[in-house]
Amino acid sequence: MGTISHVITLHGLTASSTRCSYGYSNTNPRFKTLIPAKVANKVRVFAELKRQSSTFKSTPAIDFSDPDWKTKFKEDFEARFALPHITNVFPDAASMPSTFCPQMRTPRTRDFSGNYPTNEEWNGYINDNDRVLLKTIYYSSSTSAGAECIDPGCDWVEQWVHRAGPREEIYFKPEEVKAAIVTCGGLCPGLNDVIRQIVITLEIYGVTKIVGIPFGYRGFSDKELTEVPLSRKVVQNIHLSGGSLLGVSRGGPGVSEIVDSLEERGINMLFVLGGNGTHAGANAIYNECCKRRLKVSVIGVPKTIDNDILLMDKTFGFDTAVEEAQRAINSAYIEAHSAYHGIGIVKLMGRNSGFIAMHASLASGQIDICLIPEIPFTLHGPHGLLSHLKYLIETKGSAVVCVAEGAGQNLLHKTNATDASGNVLFGDIGVYTQQETKKYFKEIGVHADVKYIDPTYMIRACRANTSDGILCTVLGQNAVHGAFAGYSGITVGTCNTHYAYFPIPEVISQPKLVDPNSRMWHRCLTSTGQPDFI
Numbered sequence: 001m002g003t004i005s006h007v008i009t010l011h012g013l014t015a016s017s018t019r020c021s022y023g024y025s026n027t028n029p030r031f032k033t034l035i036p037a038k039v040a041n042k043v044r045v046f047a048e049l050k051r052q053s054s055t056f057k058s059t060p061a062i063d064f065s066d067p068d069w070k071t072k073f074k075e076d077f078e079a080r081f082a083l084p085h086i087t088n089v090f091p092d093a094a095s096m097p098s099t100f101c102p103q104m105r106t107p108r109t110r111d112f113s114g115n116y117p118t119n120e121e122w123n124g125y126i127n128d129n130d131r132v133l134l135k136t137i138y139y140s141s142s143t144s145a146g147a148e149c150i151d152p153g154c155d156w157v158e159q160w161v162h163r164a165g166p167r168e169e170i171y172f173k174p175e176e177v178k179a180a181i182v183t184c185g186g187l188c189p190g191l192n193d194v195i196r197q198i199v200i201t202l203e204i205y206g207v208t209k210i211v212g213i214p215f216g217y218r219g220f221s222d223k224e225l226t227e228v229p230l231s232r233k234v235v236q237n238i239h240l241s242g243g244s245l246l247g248v249s250r251g252g253p254g255v256s257e258i259v260d261s262l263e264e265r266g267i268n269m270l271f272v273l274g275g276n277g278t279h280a281g282a283n284a285i286y287n288e289c290c291k292r293r294l295k296v297s298v299i300g301v302p303k304t305i306d307n308d309i310l311l312m313d314k315t316f317g318f319d320t321a322v323e324e325a326q327r328a329i330n331s332a333y334i335e336a337h338s339a340y341h342g343i344g345i346v347k348l349m350g351r352n353s354g355f356i357a358m359h360a361s362l363a364s365g366q367i368d369i370c371l372i373p374e375i376p377f378t379l380h381g382p383h384g385l386l387s388h389l390k391y392l393i394e395t396k397g398s399a400v401v402c403v404a405e406g407a408g409q410n411l412l413h414k415t416n417a418t419d420a421s422g423n424v425l426f427g428d429i430g431v432y433t434q435q436e437t438k439k440y441f442k443e444i445g446v447h448a449d450v451k452y453i454d455p456t457y458m459i460r461a462c463r464a465n466t467s468d469g470i471l472c473t474v475l476g477q478n479a480v481h482g483a484f485a486g487y488s489g490i491t492v493g494t495c496n497t498h499y500a501y502f503p504i505p506e507v508i509s510q511p512k513l514v515d516p517n518s519r520m521w522h523r524c525l526t527s528t529g530q531p532d533f534i
């Protein structure tokens with residue numbers, strides 16, 4: 001028995017330590033880490049999930065024997081997180097004083113001659129050199145909970161990202177802007193709030209040509225679908241209902257066709273609301289615009305109730321989803337507790353990441369078993385889920401299970417079917433768990449009353465709650481500020497409660513996953529009291 005020596009994290013992959021009987025984590029052969037066998041298995045699965053989902057190049061190996069490794073790491077980081085700007089393609093692009101004035105509610109006219117503060121005083125703008133610290137904890141040891149160490153000694157290495165917000169100089173004349181908004185992927189609470197805020201902020205800059213592209217990227221190619229003119233008047237109350245004013249879709253035209261359409265329509269600002277697929281598309285659109293030397297700003301706003309976008313505190317819609325899930329969990333709890341030997345099963349969203357299931361379980365305090373994609377489990381056998389359910393029925397008289405849609409996919413028949421965007425279609429783990437539970441209790445001759453609730457689309461289609469409403473407002477505003485500042489191929493998110501811009505590839509290189517060794521997952525386990533089902 002001993003304690004753990006090293007934790008290696010590159011791009012957030014963490015293997016941390018506990019005491020027990022040890023196995024080896026092989027996530028990084030250079031730093032073999034002693035960790036308990038069960039945990040090692042989870043870490044391996046976690047690492048494999050990350051590896052499989054990685055579509056972009058990760059940081060090259062660091063030579064820690066080089067005395068300058070830290071400087072090199074910082075330089076590499078700075079280069080990776082540098083924001084693409086239209087002056088990269090158009091070095092002579094001229095800037096002008098912003099028409100957005102942080103002290104006024106209307107566009108500042110070019111001949112503004114009031115008592116506007118000078119640069120030396122407060123002026124409410126964000127300086128291009130302002131930064132937000134990406135990692136805020138100083139870990140004194142790699143054995144600290146959640147330690148995200150770059151080197152074996154767990155040295156402090158600052159990692160700064162760019163602060164979002166209005167710049168004093170802008171690169172587009174508002175009267176020459178035609179802005180378009182498109183919402184892609186699945187629905188998510190808050191889409192209308194973001195659309196609304198983008199439109200309002202564009203108008204405050206003085207933009208009059210604003211359109212919505214209907215039904216996601218498909219709206220660029222489908223001749224039956226026409227642009228939706230947008231104005232403050234049109235969007236004033238759209239946040240009061242869920243869904244997207246513009247509609248959403250999966251699949252659709254290729255990048256070249258989308259950029260052809262941008263050219264034909266004269267669009268030079270494109271706001272893209274969607275998840276990792278949509279952002280991959282946005283990045284491809286940005287690259288194609290660079291290739292064709294089009295002065296177009298492409299700005300993403302991450303939309304995913306799954307909360308699976310890297311580097312951000314959370315994405316809009318997530319809070320609402322967790323809150324809305326409480327109603328389903330509470331119903332399952334009431335049903336289970338009111339029935340003789342009642343078992344309630346609730347399936348929540350989460351294709352790759354179990355954040356909704358974990359947070360909803362924690363928040364409710366009513367869940368006995370939480371199953372997420374990141375943690376493998378077995379149904380049958382002495383350590384399986386079913387035998388624990390039997391134990392719960394015998395000891396508590398009832399049980400409630402919360403299962404994320406992507407959990408336990410290894411237990412289901414694979415079809416290789418995909419949706420229109422190429423996402424693998426999952427088997428229904430909720431229905432499977434329900435069926436297996438019924439079968440099991442029948443086989444062992446114990447009465448069980450199993451109730452299954454799938455609130456997926458009820459959760460996704462609802463209106464954003466208050467905290468998401470505020471988040472959407474700030475994200476929408478910052479998206480517009482980023483476009484006027486001349487950035488392109490970027491997205492906006494919260495980082496340690498501050499708002500930041502990120503180059504798109506950095507946030508979609510892989511889905512953000514629940515770390516099986518995190519304090520949060522451990523909190524969830526202490527709340528449910530569930531054992532490891534392996």
Ligand SMILES: Nc1ncnc2c1ncn2[C@@H]1O[C@H](COP(=O)(O)OP(=O)(O)OP(=O)(O)O)[C@@H](O)[C@H]1O
Nearest residue numbers: 184185186217250251274275276277278280281421
């Ligand atoms: N790698 C890619 N390159 C270009 N376009 C893509 C890529 N992946 C997906 N897209 C396009 O992005 C759009 C949305 O993708 P997808 O259906 O995967 O949803 P998403 O943005 O990931 O959101 P959700 O979180 O709801 O799944 C689709 O129109 C799809 O064609």
Ligand SMILES: O=P(O)(O)OC[C@H]1O[C@](O)(CO)[C@@H](O)[C@@H]1O
Nearest residue numbers: 186187304305306349350351419
């Ligand atoms: O049924 P649809 O619209 O394809 O969307 C389902 C997917 O959307 C998500 O909620 C992400 O938006 C996933 O968790 C889920 O797999």
Ligand SMILES: [Mg+2]
Nearest residue numbers: 185275276277
């Ligand atoms: Mg996706």
